[in-house]
Amino acid sequence: xxxxxxxxxxxxxxxxxxxxxxxxxDGPSKVSYTLQRQTIFNISLMxxxxxxxxxxxxxxxTVLINNMLRRIQEELKQEGxxxxxxxxxxxxxxxxxxxxxxxxxxxxAPPALSAPAPPPPPPPPPPALAGDLGxxxxxxxxxxxxxxxxxxxxxxxxxxxxxxxAAPARPSAPAPPPEKDSFSSxxxxxxxxxxxxxxxxxxxxxxxxxxxxxxAPGVPRPDDPKLMDSLPGNFEITTSTGFLTDLTLDDILFAxxxxxxxxxxPCTSASGTASKMxxxxxxxxxxxxxxxxxxxxxxxxxxxxxxxxxxxIMEVLVGS
Amino acid sequence: MKRGSxxxxxxxxxxxxxxxxxxxxxxxxxxxxxxxxxxxxxxxQQDALLAGIGVLTQDTLWCxxxxxxxxxxxxxxxxxxSTVEFNHTGELLATGDKGGRVVIFQREQESKxxxxxxxxxNVYSTFQSHEPEFDYLKSLEIEEKINKIRWLPQQNAAYFLxxxxxxxxxxxxxxxxxxxxxxxxxxxxxxxxxxPATITTLRVPVLRPMDLMVxxxxxxxxxNAHTYHINSISVNSDYETYMSADDLRINLWNFEITxxxxxIVDIKPAxxxxxxxxxxxxxxxxxxxxxxxxxxxxxxxxxxxxRASALCDRHSKFFEEPEDPSNRSFFSEIISxxxxxxxxxxxxxxxxxxxxxxxxxxxxxxxxxxxxxxxHDYLRSKLCSLYENDCIFDKFECVWNGSDSVIMxxxxxxxxxxxxxxxxxxxxxxxxxxxxxxxxxxxxxKVCVGGKRRKDxxxxxxxxxxxxxxxxxxxxxxxxxAVAATNNLYIFQDKVN
Numbered sequence: 001x002x003x004x005x006x007x008x009x010x011x012x013x014x015x016x017x018x019x020x021x022x023x024x025x026d027g028p029s030k031v032s033y034t035l036q037r038q039t040i041f042n043i044s045l046m047x048x049x050x051x052x053x054x055x056x057x058x059x060x061x062t063v064l065i066n067n068m069l070r071r072i073q074e075e076l077k078q079e080g081x082x083x084x085x086x087x088x089x090x091x092x093x094x095x096x097x098x099x100x101x102x103x104x105x106x107x108x109a110p111p112a113l114s115a116p117a118p119p120p121p122p123p124p125p126p127p128a129l130a131g132d133l134g135x136x137x138x139x140x141x142x143x144x145x146x147x148x149x150x151x152x153x154x155x156x157x158x159x160x161x162x163x164x165x166a167a168p169a170r171p172s173a174p175a176p177p178p179e180k181d182s183f184s185s186x187x188x189x190x191x192x193x194x195x196x197x198x199x200x201x202x203x204x205x206x207x208x209x210x211x212x213x214x215x216a217p218g219v220p221r222p223d224d225p226k227l228m229d230s231l232p233g234n235f236e237i238t239t240s241t242g243f244l245t246d247l248t249l250d251d252i253l254f255a256x257x258x259x260x261x262x263x264x265x266p267c268t269s270a271s272g273t274a275s276k277m278x279x280x281x282x283x284x285x286x287x288x289x290x291x292x293x294x295x296x297x298x299x300x301x302x303x304x305x306x307x308x309x310x311x312x313i314m315e316v317l318v319g320s
Numbered sequence: 321m322k323r324g325s326x327x328x329x330x331x332x333x334x335x336x337x338x339x340x341x342x343x344x345x346x347x348x349x350x351x352x353x354x355x356x357x358x359x360x361x362x363x364x365q366q367d368a369l370l371a372g373i374g375v376l377t378q379d380t381l382w383c384x385x386x387x388x389x390x391x392x393x394x395x396x397x398x399x400x401x402s403t404v405e406f407n408h409t410g411e412l413l414a415t416g417d418k419g420g421r422v423v424i425f426q427r428e429q430e431s432k433x434x435x436x437x438x439x440x441x442n443v444y445s446t447f448q449s450h451e452p453e454f455d456y457l458k459s460l461e462i463e464e465k466i467n468k469i470r471w472l473p474q475q476n477a478a479y480f481l482x483x484x485x486x487x488x489x490x491x492x493x494x495x496x497x498x499x500x501x502x503x504x505x506x507x508x509x510x511x512x513x514x515x516p517a518t519i520t521t522l523r524v525p526v527l528r529p530m531d532l533m534v535x536x537x538x539x540x541x542x543x544n545a546h547t548y549h550i551n552s553i554s555v556n557s558d559y560e561t562y563m564s565a566d567d568l569r570i571n572l573w574n575f576e577i578t579x580x581x582x583x584i585v586d587i588k589p590a591x592x593x594x595x596x597x598x599x600x601x602x603x604x605x606x607x608x609x610x611x612x613x614x615x616x617x618x619x620x621x622x623x624x625x626x627r628a629s630a631l632c633d634r635h636s637k638f639f640e641e642p643e644d645p646s647n648r649s650f651f652s653e654i655i656s657x658x659x660x661x662x663x664x665x666x667x668x669x670x671x672x673x674x675x676x677x678x679x680x681x682x683x684x685x686x687x688x689x690x691x692x693x694x695x696h697d698y699l700r701s702k703l704c705s706l707y708e709n710d711c712i713f714d715k716f717e718c719v720w721n722g723s724d725s726v727i728m729x730x731x732x733x734x735x736x737x738x739x740x741x742x743x744x745x746x747x748x749x750x751x752x753x754x755x756x757x758x759x760x761x762x763x764x765x766k767v768c769v770g771g772k773r774r775k776d777x778x779x780x781x782x783x784x785x786x787x788x789x790x791x792x793x794x795x796x797x798x799x800x801x802a803v804a805a806t807n808n809l810y811i812f813q814d815k816v817n
Contacts, residue, residue, distance in 0.1 A: 036704070040650050043708050054461045055486075059548055059567040060598045060617050061713050064654050067596055072650075 041072045379745065380726075380799060381815040382762045384755055386440055388415075388425070389808035391753065401804035403791055407471040407479065410795040413441050413802055414481060415809055416466025420450040422483055422536075424494060438800070438813055445494050447536040450485040462487050468553050470562070480539070482562060486549040489564050491540035491575060499527040545571050545581045552602045558609040565602035565614060568595075572626075584632050585614060585624065600715075601661045611636075613663070613670055619656030621672060623683065639670075639681050641688045651703040651712065659715035664724040665796075671727055673718040676700060678729050678739065693739045693746065696731045698769045698780045711785050722797045730789025733778065734805045735765055751789060751803045751810040761815060 044065045051057050389399065398419030405414050413425040426444035453462040464485055472480040478495035503525040508514050548566035555562045563572050563584070570585035585602075589595050602614035610626045622635035643652060655675035662671050670681045672689075676697055679689035695716075699706060706712040711732075718729040730736045731748070739746045748765045755762055768777040791804040799814035 037650065040704065040707070047710075055463050056458070056460050056549070058713070060600060060657070061710075063595055063598050064617060064657060064713070067653055068650065070596075071653075 037072055037075070041069065044069050044072075379740075379743075379747070382749060382799075382801070382812045383759045383815050384757065384762065384810070385438075385759075385800070385813045386811040387753070387756055387808055388423075388441075388443075388811075396807075399807035401791060401807060401809060402465050403467065403469050404793040404802050404804050404809065405469045405471060405481075406793050406795050406802070407481075408473050408796060410797060410800070412444065412471070412479060413793070413811075414469045414471070415802075415804065416449065416469050416483055417807075418463075418465040420448055420452070420464030420466060420485065422447055422449045422466060422469065422481075422492070424479075438798075441811055445534040445536050447492070449483045449490060449492065449538075450488065453487070467550060470553050470555050472555055473559060475559075482553050482555065484550050484553050484564065487543065487546055489542040489550070489553060489573070490538050491542075492536050493539045494534060494536045497533045497535060498529060498531075500530045501525040502528050540575065540578050542573055542578050542581070545573075551600060554602060554604045554612065556604045556609050557607055561609075563602060563604060563612060565599055567598040570599065570602055570612075570614060570632075582630070584626060584630070586631065586633060600658050603661055603663055606663050606665060606667045608667070613661055615658035615661040615672060617657040618653065619658055619674060621658065621661060621670065621681065637683070637686050639686050639689075641679070647700075649703065651707060654707070654712055655703065660717040662718060662720060664720050665722065666724055669724065671718050671720060673716050673729055675712060675714075675716075678718050678727060680727070680741065691741060693727070693737075695729055695737055696735075696767070698767055699732075702780070706785075709785065711788075714788055714790060716788075716790050717792065719792055719794045721794045721799070728792055728794060728801065730792055730803070732785050732788050733783040734787040734789055735767075736789045736792060736803055749812075751805045751808070751812075753808075756810075759815075762812065 047065050048062065048069075389401075396419075398417060398421075400418045401415050402418055403414075403416040406412070407414070411427050413427075415423050415425075417423075422445075423443060424445045425441035427439040427441050430439045449466055450464040452464040454460075455462055462485065466483050466485060468482075468484050470482045472482070474480075478493050481492050481494070483490055483492060502509070503523050505519060505522060505525075506514055506516075542564070546564065546566040546569070548568050550564050550566045552565040553562060554565075561572055561574050563570055564581075565571075565585075568586065568588040569583055571581040572584045573581045585599070587597065587599060596618075598617045600615050600617055602612060605611035605613075611623060612626070613621055613623050615621045619640065621639040623637035623639070624632035624634075625636045626632060628634070628636065643656075658672045658674050660673040663669070664671065664680075668683060669690075670683065672679050672681065673695075676695060676699060678693045678695060680691040680693075681689045703712060716730050718727060720727055725742055726738055726740050728736060728738045734751045735748050736751065737746060737748050748767070749762045750765050763776075766774075766777045767783070768774065768779050770780075773779050787806060789803055789805055793802045795801070801812050803810045803812065
């Protein structure tokens with residue numbers, strides 16, 4: 001990274017990677033731009049979901065990273081905007097895959113697809129993004145360290161590992177952490193990120209603001225009605241932040257505890273969870289998953305059952 | 321060497337070139353006194369050179385004065401200094417650290433004997449301001465790190481300051497005790513109660529001198545008003561109120577009332593998903609007790625007037641510079657996030673610090689700053705790496721000097737920068753133990769951006785990004801600066817001739 005003392009090789013190349021926004025029309029710089037964008041996207045997701053501090057993460061940092069992710073998703077969406085986006089609340093952001101002409105160039109730059117690292121509590125973003133950058137390339141994560149970009153070397157890019165490890169298509173969400181406090185902090189994270197209009201503590205948020213203490217987190221209700229309702233009008237926002245709202249209580253409360261997730265390895269485990277998106281509506285999920293995911297939706301049967309069970313349990317929870 | 325007698329000599333400029341040693345030149349100062357270099361060590365040679373240059377160019381020369389804190393080996397994370405602040409007279413200098421401690425230094429009285437040595441700062445008081453807490457509802461720790469210290473103007477013999485961590489603001493009273501009462505009737509000298517039966521006479525207690533003791537007591541605790549992390553506190557010019565700002569809200573307090581505060585700014589959206597901007601810093605106007613500014617993570621500053629409405633969600637003025645399209649990148653928004661905002665002493669200008677620049681704004685002009693200074697533009701091509709290692713989120717502060725003519729801010733590699741607004745000259749200096757000989761003049765540093773690196777220059781790739789100077793302070797009336805470098809506090813003064 002920094003301080004290695006290596007000489008730069010190509011100044012112009014570096015500019016293309018580090019700095020300026022290129023017009024999509026230049027060929028090779030478009031590829032490097034895309035690569036950089038993807039790298040930044042991966043880094044951002046890692047930052048958001050891998051941070052397990054004992055103290056609350058900085059809200060400013062979280063907001064800035066979220067904005068970065070949103071912007072990238074917007075770009076991706078616009079670039080691939082020939083196909084209409086489906087019920088993308090579940091699929092979230094930039095759902096449509098790139099048209100064929102572009103996918104060729106995407107294939108050249110080995111890319112780092114958007115299935116990012118599975119975090120212990122929060123879920124990964126939808127695989128629709130995976131479909132976006134090359135529906136032909138298998139779901140894989142190839143984290144190109146930023147230092148490679150700087151020193152850069154075209155060869156390194158093209159020869160970076162391409163084969164994804166076999167993705168165990170796990171329908172369950174990433175395991176929640178066994179410790180109660182991380183769970184509560186995840187709960188709080190949800191609460192902060194999701195609409196909390198029904199949670200008891202936050203309901204009186206406005207008048208309470210001047211006397212606000214930490215507030216009782218309460219149980220955030222499932223987002224599906226809200227997302228579905230807001231879909232037509234608020235499409236932009238919900239889709240672009242869809243990956244945030246994917247974080248439902250379902251994942252945390254009811255997922256199987258699977259410690260294999262703790263062996264975090266960006267190049268292996270990400271694909272495992274990519275196929276599972278515990279979104280709010282099981283049906284929508286399946287509809288959207290099918291065209292985009294290159295992974296077989298074979299586990300759909302038990303998958304579907306799990307989700308209906310989850311829905312049911314969720315209703316019970318909310319009802320009580 | 322006689323003036324004018326050798327090539328390269330330009331007597332008109334007062335310059336004379338002697339036999340070359342490391343390309344140093346001998347300078348005659350315009351006042352006619354010769355700066356002797358023959359037979360002196362290289363360092364003082366350089367000092368002499370710098371002194372000469374300073375005199376010629378009328379730049380301020382900064383000298384090392386003191387350094388506080390341990391050398392690397394014994395340093396723990398709790399010793400990392402997180403805030404530095406002079407009081408209104410400059411007599412006291414307070415520092416807060418990550419361990420929740422506050423250390424106050426006091427300037428010693430200048431003695432008539434040593435006119436050339438200005439008063440040094442010595443430890444006056446040390447106390448534990450905040451303790452780590454645990455938020456049971458969220459199962460998260462609340463750090464005891466002191467985010468900000470602000471002094472109140474002195475109104476009696478005691479000193480008052482506000483110190484805050486992420487959640488709680490405290491008002492501390494620091495007072496001296498140099499007398500103690502003796503001769504109580506009901507208590508004996510050790511404080512034990514006397515048996516009333518043994519008391520036969522009545523006496524009046526008298527005050528006797530004792531060794532000076534400085535004690536700090538918490539007079540007020542302002543808690544439970546912030547859901548998010550407090551980033552700023554600012555004392556109002558009415559000296560009765562102050563504000564505390566967190567990521568989404570700003571609260572107005574009265575010093576006397578701890579169980580209630582008024583919310584004056586609230587930018588929390590109804591739906592947290594829609595949150596795209598947070599408050600990063602806030603400050604009251606130095607003279608108008610109704611005005612304050614707050615900065616945001618999107619690079620905007622809002623000036624609000626509390627007379628307009630109780631909730632100042634609508635600004636009176638909105639300062640934003642249009643984005644430069646040639647410099648757009650993925651990181652444009654992040655590097656535009658303002659980390660510090662400071663009013664000038666005059667109240668006419670505000671200065672803001674974002675990741676790569678310092679900007680001075682005129683309160684009367686909202687559409688762009690009047691001055692922009694590049695702090696470390698060579699980092700612009702490194703933003704991706706800096707994003708990866710989180711350095712891009714570092715919050716640098718900035719300060720004005722007493723006359724608002726020079727501004728200062730920190731950088732990496734223990735460098736800090738000063739910009740003279742009048743002469744448009746700037747200098748990069750380093751706070752390091754190597755330069756820490758008493759009254760040694762600080763040598764200007766230079767970062768080379770590419771191509772051939774000259775001697776004494778440092779290349780961008782060699783910069784140490786773990787050594788960052790985030791917190792600096794400038795004495796209110798003199799050229800004395802305090803620079804916090806991780807766990808060390810450096811005090812520099814300008815050269816006294």
